[in-house]
Amino acid sequence: MAQTPPGAAPAKPAMRRPPAYPERPPADPAMLERGKALYGIRCTFCHGADARGGSGGPNLLRAELVLNDKDGELIAPVIRNGREGMPKMDLTQAQIADIAAFIHSFKVGGYDISRMTPLTIVTGDAKAGEAYFANTCARCHSTGGDLKGLASRIPDAKALQQTWLIPGSGRGEGTARPKPITVAVTPPGGKRVEGRLVRVDDFLVTLIDSDGARRTFSRDGDVPKVELKDPLQPHKDLLKTYADKDIHNVTAFLVTVK
Numbered sequence: 001m002a003q004t005p006p007g008a009a010p011a012k013p014a015m016r017r018p019p020a021y022p023e024r025p026p027a028d029p030a031m032l033e034r035g036k037a038l039y040g041i042r043c044t045f046c047h048g049a050d051a052r053g054g055s056g057g058p059n060l061l062r063a064e065l066v067l068n069d070k071d072g073e074l075i076a077p078v079i080r081n082g083r084e085g086m087p088k089m090d091l092t093q094a095q096i097a098d099i100a101a102f103i104h105s106f107k108v109g110g111y112d113i114s115r116m117t118p119l120t121i122v123t124g125d126a127k128a129g130e131a132y133f134a135n136t137c138a139r140c141h142s143t144g145g146d147l148k149g150l151a152s153r154i155p156d157a158k159a160l161q162q163t164w165l166i167p168g169s170g171r172g173e174g175t176a177r178p179k180p181i182t183v184a185v186t187p188p189g190g191k192r193v194e195g196r197l198v199r200v201d202d203f204l205v206t207l208i209d210s211d212g213a214r215r216t217f218s219r220d221g222d223v224p225k226v227e228l229k230d231p232l233q234p235h236k237d238l239l240k241t242y243a244d245k246d247i248h249n250v251t252a253f254l255v256t257v258k
């Protein structure tokens with residue numbers, strides 16, 4: 001660091017980041033590239049391309065947790081465990097470090113004020129959304145059938161978007177309740193027991209069976225056989241495939257499904 005020569009003008013305050021935001025050394029460009037790509041696929045549509053908040057997710061650059069994070073160590077548990085309205089994601093520590101490097105590469109100083117883009121959510125093309133729906137969603141849903149009246153039931157476009165992205169995650173009026181994950185446990189030579197999953201880890205699996213009884217089995221590798229069925233798995237899988245514009249288009253279409 002060069003010392004300011006005596007008598008020189010101090011750096012212009014407008015050129016500096018606010019002191020609250022930690023100065024970070026520039027990250028490895030290859031890491032930033034990987035982080036940018038991953039962020040674009042997994043995080044953009046909720047947190048925005050510039051991490052200042054998007055459809056459903058908060059501004060990350062203002063989050064205390066992100067400010068205090070160095071190389072993903074604080075962001076990792078959020079990604080691995082999920083949050084209300086944020087699905088948990090199975091990413092490696094290295095991938096999370098890449099994403100963290102990308103998020104930390106944003107310059108924050110004074111930017112937010114100049115970000116005047118209105119946060120309207122229905123900016124998509126309803127026609128394109130209808131076509132996308134026909135290709136991707138219509139094998140399970142129909143807007144004249146199970147989704148009939150969707151937008152009347154969930155008039156708030158943001159809650160509606162949240163509902164179709166991750167059913168059950170919405171907080172608004174009329175949003176669907178998450179369907180429970182079910183599990184079938186078959187001990188060797190024993191009878192298959194099915195029920196609603198309470199919890200599962202490497203050592204135990206607990207379910208509530210059709211009689212309402214709580215049953216716990218210990219696990220040892222593949223014994224007993226444990227089959228999980230998450231009714232929302234298709235949605236969790238699809239989530240990774242949407243492009244930003246698909247999301248806007250589908251929402252623009254679904255708000256017309258009254």
Ligand code: HEC
Nearest residue numbers: 042043046056057058063065075078083084085086087099
């Ligand atoms: C489907 C939407 C969605 C996706 C996808 C998503 N998030 Fe989130 N995220 C949220 C929501 C909603 C919250 C706020 C949850 C809450 O209120 O606790 C959140 C919270 C967070 C927080 C905590 C912020 C705080 O203030 O504590 C971090 C960090 C975060 N997300 C990072 C990510 C990263 C990184 C990705 C991509 C790998 C990602 N999120 C993908 C919706 C999403």
Ligand code: HEC
Nearest residue numbers: 133136137140141163164167175176179231232234235250
């Ligand atoms: C493979 C089947 C499948 C596909 C494909 C699928 N979904 Fe779903 N969807 C489900 C299931 C299962 C549920 C949860 C069961 C329920 O609540 O009816 C659900 C729930 C929903 C809900 C909440 C319904 C409510 O009553 O609140 C919406 C909205 C929705 N999906 C929209 C979509 C959209 C939009 C697409 C395409 C981008 C899509 N789904 C693709 C199976 C699917």
